[in-house]
Structures are given as C-alpha cells and as structure tokens.
Amino acid sequence: MSENEMGLFLRSRRDAVTPAQVGLPTGARRRAPGLRRSELATLAGVSVEYITRLEQGRDRNPSPQVLAALADALGLTSAERVHLYRLTKADTGFNCMGRARPGREIRPTIRALLEQLEPAAAVVVNRLTEVLACTEGYRRLMEPTGALDGEHWSNLAHFAFTDPRAREVYPDWDHLADHLVATLKQGPFRTDPEIAALADQLTVTAGAAFTDRVATVPNLPAATGVTRMAHPTAGTLRLAFETLDLFADDEQQLIVHLPADPATAAALDRLAGHRPGNLRAVPS
Numbered sequence: 182m183s184e185n186e187m188g189l190f191l192r193s194r195r196d197a198v199t200p201a202q203v204g205l206p207t208g209a210r211r212r213a214p215g216l217r218r219s220e221l222a223t224l225a226g227v228s229v230e231y232i233t234r235l236e237q238g239r240d241r242n243p244s245p246q247v248l249a250a251l252a253d254a255l256g257l258t259s260a261e262r263v264h265l266y267r268l269t270k271a272d273t274g275f276n277c278m279g280r281a282r283p284g285r286e287i288r289p290t291i292r293a294l295l296e297q298l299e300p301a302a303a304v305v306v307n308r309l310t311e312v313l314a315c316t317e318g319y320r321r322l323m324e325p326t327g328a329l330d331g332e333h334w335s336n337l338a339h340f341a342f343t344d345p346r347a348r349e350v351y352p353d354w355d356h357l358a359d360h361l362v363a364t365l366k367q368g369p370f371r372t373d374p375e376i377a378a379l380a381d382q383l384t385v386t387a388g389a390a391f392t393d394r395v396a397t398v399p400n401l402p403a404a405t406g407v408t409r410m411a412h413p414t415a416g417t418l419r420l421a422f423e424t425l426d427l428f429a430d431d432e433q434q435l436i437v438h439l440p441a442d443p444a445t446a447a448a449l450d451r452l453a454g455h456r457p458g459n460l461r462a463v464p465s
Contacts, residue, residue, distance in 0.1 A: 188237060191251065199215065218232045225250040296316075300449075300460065304435075309338075309375060309379055311337075319438070321453055325412065341361055343387055360402050405423050412448075418445045419440070419445050420440065440460055
C-alpha cells in the first residue's frame with residue numbers, strides 16, 4: 182500500500198487538471214499536461230513548499246480551510262471532496278470500522294429489488310468484492326466467463342487478478358484492474374483485517390500486476406462507466422454500469438449493468454433466449 186494515500190490522490194488530481202481549465206496559460210514547455218505544483222499553490226493560496234510536503238507525505242494534517250482551498254483549486258466533485266477529507270484520517274491508521282466483519286447477509290428487500298431488476302445483469306457485492314447475490318441476468322452473463330466459479334462467495338478482484346480467463350474476457354483489463362484496486366482501497370484497506378488478508382493473497386498470487394497498482398492507483402473508483410467484454414458465447418458487449426451504495430450498515434453495493442448499444446441489447450436477449458427488444462440500450 183502507498184504510505185501516503187492523500188499525497189497520491191492530490192498528485193493524480195493535479196495531473197488531471199489542465200492549465201486551460203483553471204484559466205492559466207498553457208505555455209510551451211510542459212513535461213506533463215497537468216498543473217505544476219507552483220500553479221496549484223498559487224490557486225490555493227499556499228506555498229509551493231507546503232504542496233510538496235503534502236504530496237510527499239511529510240505533512241498529513243492540513244486544516245479544513247486548506248483542504249477546501251485545494252478542493253476549489255482542483256475543481257473536485259462533492260464525492261472527491263469527502264474522499265479527500267477521509268484520507269486525512271486514513272493516513273493516520275484510523276479505522277472507524279474496527280473489526281467489523283464484511284457484510285454478507287442480504288436483506289429481503291434487496292433480494293426483492295434484484296427480482297424486479299430482471300432481466301438486467303445486477304449484482305450485490307461487499308467491500309471485499311465478493312458476489313453475495315445477483316439476478317439471473319447477471320448469472321447468465323458471468324457464468325460462462327468463470328467469474329462465478331467460487332465455491333462459496335465468488336470474488337471479482339480475485340478472478341480478475343488470478344484467473345487467466347479474465348484477461349481474455351475484458352479487452353480493457355488494465356482499466357478493470359485499476360478500478361478493482363481503487364475499490365479495495367476505498368475504505369480503510371490494510372487497517373481492515375479482511376481486506377488486508379485479501380491484499381496479502383493477491384500480492385502473492387498476482388505479484389506486480391496487483392502491487393504496482395496498490396502503490397499508484399488512487400482509491401476512488403468510478404461509480405459509473407462502460408465496460409467492454411469479449412464474451413465467450415455472446416460475443417462483443419458494451420455494458421453501462423451504475424454503482425449504488427446500500428444502507429451504511431450493509432457495507433454493500435448494488436451494481437447494475439445495462440446494454441450500452443443496440444447490438445449489446447440484442448446479444449443479451451439472445452443469451453437469455455428472449456425475443457429482440459426485451460432489453461433496451463441506454464445512451465453512453
């Protein structure tokens with residue numbers, strides 16, 4: 182794990198903001214497209230030395246006022262602002278979850294909701310990326326890939342990093358791997374015994390493919406996007422996904438996959454044995 186998650190997050194967001202986005206001249210010689218430390222310092226009203234200390238982890242306790250100024254300068258979203266504040270606590274080793282076990286019980290209303298989502302591919306996962314429950318649509322989609330081969334709770338991160346079939350199924354495997362590492366790191370990560378055990382296992386079984394990402398990928402996964410699949414039986418698919426956080430005590434997420442184009446909608450209908458038109462594509 183990076184020993185300075187806040188610094189990693191700040192650097193990644195600084196690299197993602199172009200000078201033009203904040204009204205600064207682009208200039209001729211830039212080694213990277215993002216903001217320089219000096220530019221961020223000017224925008225946030227702090228010294229370059231202070232930005233350097235934050236990014237290098239030599240100062241891990243910025244005031245709320247400084248955090249707000251940095252968030253404004255970087256144009257952070259509401260979710261990113263909350264995440265930045267949480268990182269100031271995470272880097273101290275604080276874990277508000279203590280030794281709480283990952284949620285594996287599915288409430289009846291969530292199961293009923295899954296039934297209503299048929300024939301869409303929807304799944305409930307916990308913070309370990311374990312598959313706890315899913316629609317038949319998700320099972321039809323994922324069983325041929327091998328992702329649901331686990332004896333008890335199938336684990337999406339374990340499948341992606343340790344099963345060779347994952348790289349065949351996901352043409353954008355690198356992007357998927359980044360997303361899964363960000364998901365595991367979103368919470369307390371190694372201060373959570375359950376996630377630490379999974380991370381140790383993946384460190385051994387996946388090696389650098391996992392550990393290099395742990396050191397470089399910020400821990401804020403995308404809540405929505407499009408995933409490409411080279412499905413063993415349905416062919417090329419483009420699936421738009423939405424991630425919905427359930428009640429905090431559940432420590433679970435509901436992820437819904439919908440066809441992102443008419444060809445994918447037709448392919449999923451064929452996979453389910455339905456007449457074309459049962460699933461509709463959503464704009465992406």
